[in-house]
Amino acid sequence: MTRSGRNPEKRVKTARGRTASSNRWLSRQLNDPYVKQAKAEGYRSRAAYKLIELDEKFGLLKGAQRVVDLGIAPGGWSQVVRKMAPRAAIVGIDLLPTEPIEGVTIFQMDFMADEAPEALEGALDGPPDLVLSDMAANTVGHKQTDHLRTMGLVETAVDFAIQTLAPGGAFVAKVFAGGTDSELLTLLKQNFATVKHAKPPASRKGSSEWYVIAQGFKGR
CATH class of the missing domain: 3.40.50.150 (Vaccinia Virus protein VP39)
Incomplete structure (x- = not known):
């Protein structure tokens, strides 16, 4: 949590062999509120x-x-x-x-x-x-x-x-x-x-x- 009270976006650590599009997809998943809600409520996607x-x-x-x-x-x-x-x-x-x-x-x-x-x-x-x-x-x-x-x-x-x-x-x-x-x-x-x-x-x-x-x- 930042001083402003906002949650900063999670950053994706780069990995060898991972494409730029893969990094974008992973970043989007990590910061997607629907993905987080699905996990919390037990939905598969x-x-x-x-x-x-x-x-x-x-x-x-x-x-x-x-x-x-x-x-x-x-x-x-x-x-x-x-x-x-x-x-x-x-x-x-x-x-x-x-x-x-x-x-x-x-x-x-x-x-x-x-x-x-x-x-x-x-x-x-x-x-x-x-x-x-x-x-x-x-x-x-x-x-x-x-x-x-x-x-x-x-x-x-x-x-x-x-x-x-x-x-x-x-x-x-x-x-x-x-x-x-x-x-x-x-x-x-x-x-x-x-x-x-x-x-x-x-x-x-x-x-x-x-x-x-x-x-x-x-x-x-």
């Missing part, structure tokens, strides 16, 4: 607060009974669902390994695989009323390519939601700067009562990520 903030604004988890978490790793969003809707059945999927979460069925597999939708549906006793997607494609450093790859995941998630959601259900997905492309936005508006974009406070200011929130699924 700061991303948990993005869902908490979206839920505060849109009431996504109120009355949720069956939830699908696409891109579950490391598990922060499912932890939030468990806390906010403790009676909900939850199933998640990710290419990356995810430590077990009590009350959550987790598949380590590619969501784009043909067998993935059936596996997710089979783990729930009925259609989901909420499909969450925090998926993003691995970046290659080319902005347009990265955007297209992530939007490919979003399109697949939208198709899954439309095919599986219960009437009145909701869909949330991470998109990037520019939001959802026009064709996908039209598809969402055709199938949901309301479609909005939001950037929760927990999303870093320098990040291009946004979320699309579609509520009131009209049914098939």
Whole structure:
């Protein structure tokens, strides 16, 4: 603590072999209040607060009974669902390994695989009323390519939601700067009562990520 009463930012000690970008990332982590809060409250990642903030604004988890978490790793969003809707059945999927979460069925597999939708549906006793997607494609450093790859995941998630959601259900997905492309936005508006974009406070200011929130699924 300084004489002014402010906590000075933690400085990252330089290390051989560590890149400048790695140092910036580590410095940001050490000084990020959401990272500190996540550790204090037992969440696996700061991303948990993005869902908490979206839920505060849109009431996504109120009355949720069956939830699908696409891109579950490391598990922060499912932890939030468990806390906010403790009676909900939850199933998640990710290419990356995810430590077990009590009350959550987790598949380590590619969501784009043909067998993935059936596996997710089979783990729930009925259609989901909420499909969450925090998926993003691995970046290659080319902005347009990265955007297209992530939007490919979003399109697949939208198709899954439309095919599986219960009437009145909701869909949330991470998109990037520019939001959802026009064709996908039209598809969402055709199938949901309301479609909005939001950037929760927990999303870093320098990040291009946004979320699309579609509520009131009209049914098939």
